[in-house]
Amino acid sequence: MRTQPGLVLEGRYELVELIATGGMGQVWKGRDQDLDRDVAVKVLREEYAGDEGFLKRFRAEARHTAALSHDAIAALYDYGELDGRAYIVMELCTGRPLSEIIEENPGGLPERRVISVLIDLARALDAAHSKGVVHRDVKPENILVDEDHDWRMKITDFGIARSTDQARLTKTGLVMGTAQYLSPEQAMGKQATSLSDVYALGIVAFEMLTGHRPFTGASQVDIAMAQVKQPAPELPASIDPDLRQLVSMTLAKAPANRPRSASAVARILESIQRGEHPRFTTGAIPSVRSTGEQPASTSASPGGVATSPTGTRTAAMPLPRTSGRRGIRHRSGPSASSGLSAPSGLSASSPQPAPGSEARRAAQVSPSGAWRPADAAAAGPEGTSGDSGRTERTTRGTSTGRRLGPFSVPGLLLILLLLVVVVVAVLGGTGHLFALAGASPTMVGWAADGPVMS
Missing domain, CATH: 1.10.510.10 (Transferase(Phosphotransferase) domain 1)
Incomplete structure (x- = not known):
């Protein structure tokens, strides 16, 4: 089969004029004699006749195009093979x-x-x-x-x-x-x-x-x-x-x-x-947020997370905890340039506050970029916290509520006072003892065989 003007394929499609030549085939303006309309006919080039590889590609193109229907896609009308050469009949655009x-x-x-x-x-x-x-x-x-x-x-x-x-x-x-x-x-x-x-x-x-x-x-x-x-x-x-x-x-x-x-x-x-x-x-x-929300697609809009013209993204990264307990959250790496900084006395290297103390109210960065107490959003009435609905007594800022090691502050002071009394009694005599005890030495005395009243 020699492709030339006047050739009729399968007794139906007449080749009228060559439009273009591509890598695999030639595109002709044709005429569908059965439906009396102009069409485009793409014919496999003569030198590829019988080449199974090119025939497969032509068949694939026909299948792909036939599956598509859109105003901006040239429609496919028919496909055939003749003398080892495939052809596709399409909409003439x-x-x-x-x-x-x-x-x-x-x-x-x-x-x-x-x-x-x-x-x-x-x-x-x-x-x-x-x-x-x-x-x-x-x-x-x-x-x-x-x-x-x-x-x-x-x-x-x-x-x-x-x-x-x-x-x-x-x-x-x-x-x-x-x-x-x-x-x-x-x-x-x-x-x-x-x-x-x-x-x-x-x-x-x-x-x-x-x-x-x-x-x-x-x-x-x-x-x-x-x-x-x-x-x-x-x-x-x-x-x-x-x-x-x-x-x-x-x-x-x-x-x-x-x-x-x-x-x-x-x-x-x-x-x-x-x-x-x-x-x-x-x-x-x-996009991962510090509030623990589920990841969402990153987008750029006014006031939103930006996507740069080069295609790079900026997204809020999770804020790591300093330990497994509630403590100070901080940003690492590039976030130092974001303009956010911890308030005075709060840093990633600060010691972990003891549970139950006033220092438990640590700080974190809110999604808006402002620093706020970690429990502020969930706090209930004074002296309670709203963590998982539990109520918990908090200590006041008085000396009676403070502890040093295993002793309370008042207990430690009493022990120190007793030690002072004993030392003074041994070294300084009964006069100093009664003076420290707040009693008169004329009221009570000591004798070798025990106390006597004067």
Whole structure:
């Protein structure tokens, strides 16, 4: 079978005009003679006829595309094989490849146009991801834009897409995709995920806004290594700051630092389009609070936990205890720069207060950043604590309630007084004894055979 204008496949699909040639196949404008409508026909290139590997990829593309239904995804109509060559019949999309439009605008496209296209692209990718399909080759050449109809777009070419329940069609270590839009994990030979498509979406966004790609190199390998090692360049300051932050987040090296889904990207873009301040949310990043609440996803909003434009996160870390008993809580490491410090006399090295003493009311950092007594939030009436509903007597700040070792203060003083009396009696005579005892020596005397009354 020689592909040329006028060829009719299976007595139904007539090839009319060659539109484009790709790595695996040729795309033709065709005519469905049975339904009397224009179609796009993708035919496996002649040199790959009978190659089982390429036939498998064509079949996979047909299955993946057939499972998807979205306004921004080119629809699949039919699939067939003839003389060892496969073909796919698809919706004929109007418009031009986005790559051509970018080339014509070296200074970048208007932000409103970029946002409009990116919203449609993100929604289309989310529809694919929801069906377990990862595109793996998101790039301007595979995005068709209809400039005459409000810049509506269609994403095409799921030729190297991969389903989550599909076995690999490539050998281990073989990288699939285009180096300029390859995610770091793909460049390192790891399996692509939906967040890999989010990274490629960020590359497309950067290119649309600036007119050039963020990573370049002398070879495909150099470019792939740049994706892994080099930070993404800064976008111009003239671009909306929220849009700059979003693009920077999508280009984070670690997938967990990117927006958690293509749907999240679309929601952020829609907020920017409406002129609202968006809520940025990244992937599975727990936020641990000192109050013991369950971990939650980290997000950045006014007054909230921030996610930086580079994709790094700041989250409240747990405050370690100095011992197993209730004591002084303190921050360690980078938290010293947070502006929080312990009040005078309280530090991580302070001795552990004895249970039951007034010092039991230690200090901790509240979620608001203010220092407060550890039991203040749960304290009941004076002299009780609200810890687990138990009532406990607290000691007052008087001398009768204090103890030194095994003795109380009054008991210790009495022992000391008796010792003084005995010493004085032995060394100083009865006069000093009675003087200390507060009695007159004329009232009581001592004799060798016992006391006598005068």
